[in-house]
Amino acid sequence: xxxxxxxxxxxxxxxxxxxxxxxxxxxxxxxxxxxxxxxxxxxxxxxxxxxxxxxxxxxxxxxxxxxxxxxxxxxxxxxxxxxxxxxxxxxxxxxxxxxxxxxxxxxxxxxxxxxxxxxxxxxxxxxxxxxxxxxxxxxxxxxxxxxxxxxxxxxxxxxxxxxxxxxxxxxxxxxxxxxxxxxxxxxxxxxxxxxxxxxxxxxxxxxxxxxxxxxxxxxxxxxxxxxxxxxx
Amino acid sequence: xxxxxxxxxxxxxxxxxxxxxxxxxxxxxxxxxxxxxxxxxxxxxxxxxxxxxxxxxxxxxxxxxxxxxxxxxxxxxxxxxxxxxxxxxxxxxxxxxxxxxxxxxxxxxxxxxxxxxxxxxxxxxxxxxxxxxxxxxxxxxxxxxxxxxxxxxxxxxxxxxxxxxxxxxxxxxxxxxxxxxxxxxxxxxxxxxxxxxxxxxxxxxxxxxxxxxxxxxxxxxxxxxxxxxxxxxxxxxxxxxxxxxxxxxxxxxxxxxxxxxxxxxxxxxxxxxxxxxxxxxxxxxxxxxxxxxxxxxxxxxxxxxxxxxxxxxxxxxxxxxxxxxxxxxxxxxxxxxxxxxxxxxxxxxxxxxxxxxxxxxxxxxxxxxxxxxxxxxxxxxxxxxxxxxxxxxxxxxxxxxxxxxxxxxxxxxxxxxxxxxxxxxxxxxxxxxxxxxxxxxxxxxxx
Numbered sequence: 001x002x003x004x005x006x007x008x009x010x011x012x013x014x015x016x017x018x019x020x021x022x023x024x025x026x027x028x029x030x031x032x033x034x035x036x037x038x039x040x041x042x043x044x045x046x047x048x049x050x051x052x053x054x055x056x057x058x059x060x061x062x063x064x065x066x067x068x069x070x071x072x073x074x075x076x077x078x079x080x081x082x083x084x085x086x087x088x089x090x091x092x093x094x095x096x097x098x099x100x101x102x103x104x105x106x107x108x109x110x111x112x113x114x115x116x117x118x119x120x121x122x123x124x125x126x127x128x129x130x131x132x133x134x135x136x137x138x139x140x141x142x143x144x145x146x147x148x149x150x151x152x153x154x155x156x157x158x159x160x161x162x163x164x165x166x167x168x169x170x171x172x173x174x175x176x177x178x179x180x181x182x183x184x185x186x187x188x189x190x191x192x193x194x195x196x197x198x199x200x201x202x203x204x205x206x207x208x209x210x211x212x213x214x215x216x217x218x219x220x221x222x223x224x225x226x227x228x229x230x231x232x
Numbered sequence: 233x234x235x236x237x238x239x240x241x242x243x244x245x246x247x248x249x250x251x252x253x254x255x256x257x258x259x260x261x262x263x264x265x266x267x268x269x270x271x272x273x274x275x276x277x278x279x280x281x282x283x284x285x286x287x288x289x290x291x292x293x294x295x296x297x298x299x300x301x302x303x304x305x306x307x308x309x310x311x312x313x314x315x316x317x318x319x320x321x322x323x324x325x326x327x328x329x330x331x332x333x334x335x336x337x338x339x340x341x342x343x344x345x346x347x348x349x350x351x352x353x354x355x356x357x358x359x360x361x362x363x364x365x366x367x368x369x370x371x372x373x374x375x376x377x378x379x380x381x382x383x384x385x386x387x388x389x390x391x392x393x394x395x396x397x398x399x400x401x402x403x404x405x406x407x408x409x410x411x412x413x414x415x416x417x418x419x420x421x422x423x424x425x426x427x428x429x430x431x432x433x434x435x436x437x438x439x440x441x442x443x444x445x446x447x448x449x450x451x452x453x454x455x456x457x458x459x460x461x462x463x464x465x466x467x468x469x470x471x472x473x474x475x476x477x478x479x480x481x482x483x484x485x486x487x488x489x490x491x492x493x494x495x496x497x498x499x500x501x502x503x504x505x506x507x508x509x510x511x512x513x514x515x516x517x518x519x520x521x522x523x524x525x526x527x528x529x530x531x532x533x534x535x536x537x538x539x540x541x542x543x544x545x546x547x548x549x550x551x552x553x554x555x556x557x558x559x560x561x562x563x564x565x566x567x568x569x570x571x572x573x574x575x576x577x578x579x580x581x582x583x584x585x586x587x588x589x590x591x592x593x594x595x596x597x598x599x600x601x602x603x604x605x606x607x608x609x610x611x612x613x614x615x616x617x618x619x620x621x622x623x624x625x626x627x628x629x630x631x632x633x634x635x636x637x638x639x640x641x642x643x644x645x646x647x648x649x650x651x652x653x654x655x656x657x658x659x660x661x662x663x664x665x666x667x668x669x670x671x672x673x674x675x676x677x678x679x
Contacts, residue, residue, distance in 0.1 A: 049676075058576050082580050100246070100570075101246055111578055
């Protein structure tokens with residue numbers, strides 16, 4: 001059995017909406033282990049994004065325990081949570097969320113600069129390797145606004161992987177891509193999962209991702225509707 | 233840090249219209265501040281020049297002599313001995329001179345004016361004679377020639393005088409003309425002498441409007457004073473800023489040598505008559521002052537200009553600060569998603585704060601540096617152009633005939649530092665807000 005990276009124990013997340021309290025996640029428990037290629041699926045408003053925020057340590061649970069690599073995220077300071085995100089999680093966003101004023105190579109290098117500890121040449125080597133892997137070596141000096149949607153998402157994937165995180169959290173990574181590009185991106189992530197053993201956790205309602213996922217967690221109304229391993 | 237600088241710089245470039253407008257505003261205020269400070273420094277220089285030419289040395293050893301308890305004269309007796317002590321005990325001494333002093337009525341055929349007389353020894357006053365710039369005859373005489381006439385060195389001849397242009401104009405006289413000096417001696421007798429104008433100097437602001445130069449012997453004769461008497465010993469130092477320290481040192485020296493000193497009062501000697509005549513003592517008391525004390529009645533000009541500068545720049549800086557704050561708020565709003573992304577990726581709050589502050593610091597520094605450089609250039613050009621000030625009242629206040637703007641490095645650095653600090657200060661609140669944004673809220677806002 002591989003090591004758990006994420007563990008949710010009876011997690012509930014409530015939001016105040018004016019005077020009303022909305023429960024986005026209710027009593028959810030599951031574990032994500034190293035090397036998984038898992039999709040959290042469900043319709044809009046089912047609680048996928050709230051789960052992504054909790055797992056990604058950018059939000060904290062109202063009840064229950066969210067553990068990332070054994071750390072209870074509710075007990076950590078903002079600074080330590082930030083460090084935990086930097087060291088453990090790579091983010092891929094639906095809208096790519098690249099820094100528009102930086103070039104492709106600088107966008108990918110950015111998390112390494114935040115993390116520190118590597119020399120300039122080590123950073124460059126790692127960034128160039130990743131850009132070659134996602135097929136963007138020739139676009140290194142381009143700005144995000146000079147790239148297509150698919151190319152931007154490849155940059156985002158490279159950025160998410162550059163710190164060699166334990167987990168890549170991808171939120172609707174194909175939502176803003178055309179069908180062919182979306183398929184290419186899914187192929188790329190699957191390949192990285194197989195070859196590099198990178199753990200991927202998707203929040204999605206894209207059937208192409210659900211069809212490729214090795215584990216599918218269905219959520220509805222903030223609860224786990226089903227959690228099944230898929231044999232491929 | 234290099235990456236944060238790079239992001240800050242590129243964000244400024246990306247929002248180039250906004251950056252341009254703000255830079256223009258910051259630059260213009262810096263330019264104005266530099267110009268005003270250059271003008272203030274120019275006035276200060278004029279004040280020093282006119283004061284140390286007309287009214288005082290850097291340090292003055294003067295005093296009052298009272299023959300009876302009710303009569304006091306602003307003279308120093310046996311001055312040669314005092315002068316020797318000064319020459320032997322003044323650190324950083326450049327040179328020493330002495331001038332006799334008097335107050336009299338100048339009478340010409342058409343007019344009369346009151347004036348302070350400075351009795352000078354031409355052999356000691358090479359600096360004064362070098363500093364005085366002669367006025368064109370047309371400056372003080374209707375229908376006069378457009379050329380400089382007269383020779384200041386003839387002041388060594390007895391019964392001569394150097395006037396300033398405004399006085400010559402008021403008296404309706406010029407070089408070669410005679411006028412009468414009428415005064416009252418300490419014994420109450422009226423004494424007169426006819427003097428010949430040997431040169432007319434350009435005005436040196438307010439101070440020169442009531443001062444003329446005559447040979448020392450002529451003045452002593454007019455007041456029936458002995459030749460071992462003078463008005464004040466003027467001490468010139470290599471560094472004028474040392475004047476207060478040197479004055480205090482000389483006070484100690486004179487006390488040690490057994491001289492009686494008046495209590496230090498930072499005022500010109502003619503403000504002290506009333507106090508001295510009211511005091512119950514006779515004999516000689518020395519009074520030591522600095523050049524600033526002797527022209528303290530003029531420092532209001534500098535105070536007024538400093539006040540004006542502070543008021544004007546404060547108002548403009550507040551307006552700019554509001555502008556910068558608004559722009560930074562807009563920038564934070566526009567970049568909320570970017571902030572959320574950076575925070576999610578692993579950027580700490582402090583780094584977000586630093587990133588926004590760097591943006592403001594760069595904007596403030598570059599814009600104010602450009603403004604300061606431009607301001608210095610304009611100030612130097614204006615100064616080099618020697619613009620003649622057309623109004624006599626303004627000339628009197630600015631203490632010069634031409635617009636004098638002086639650029640020192642310190643005010644330039646001060647201006648850049650002040651505007652950069654204000655720009656950064658204005659950005660602090662929006663930057664803190666950006667740093668405190670919760671990543672989940674920042675990302676949710678845009679997705």
